[in-house]
Amino acid sequence: MxxxxxxxxxxxxxxxxxxxxxxxxxxxxxxPSALAASCYSQSGCPNCESKSSVFAARQQFCGSDDWNHSNSISWGWAHVTLNGEFATQQECWDGFEQIIDQCYGSKDGGIYNFDFNGKSARLDVGFCNCE
Known part of the structure; x- marks a missing residue:
């Protein structure tokens, strides 16, 4: 039994x-096949934007129509470049935040790749400029 x-x-x-x-x-x-952000290998640039400045750029970029087509913005020492387009605005918010959360303070920027339902995007956020 x-x-x-x-x-x-x-x-x-x-x-x-x-x-x-x-x-x-x-x-x-x-x-969606989006994984965690990949941080740049480079770190230690002396000319970097503050974390609050990078979050303000996230608000400007993802809060406008910049998220749905290839685009680029620069401010101060930093830049944001999007190649492709996200399927939803929320993906822009999430990807940008992952880059900040995982890379800011330890690396000079990061990249977030997104691929879903025929849409693909490569978001590159650089916090610093070493030149």
Whole structure:
């Protein structure tokens, strides 16, 4: 009896695991393929914008229509370049914030790549200018 119940429990767990794996694969197929930001390898430039200035640029860039077509802005020591277009404005907000959160204070900028539903974008945010 104990062996029968154990085998039955293992079979149920295997079924649940297989169902979960299938469901996870299906969700991954339809989810945007955007990963965490990639920070520049360079760091230590002395001429950098403040974090609040970079967040203000995020507001200006993603809060306008700049997010939905290739575009570039520069201010002070910093720049933002978008090649391609995001599927939604929220992707611009999220990608820009990931670059700031993961790279500001340790690297001189970062890149966020987005690819979903026929739309692709490469957002490059540089906080500094070493020249």
């Amino acid at each position: 104990w062996l029968t119940n154990t085998i039955r429990a293992v079979t149920i767990m295997q079924f649940k695991l297989a169902t979960f794996a299938t469901l996870a694969a299906a969700v991954a197929t339809f989810a």
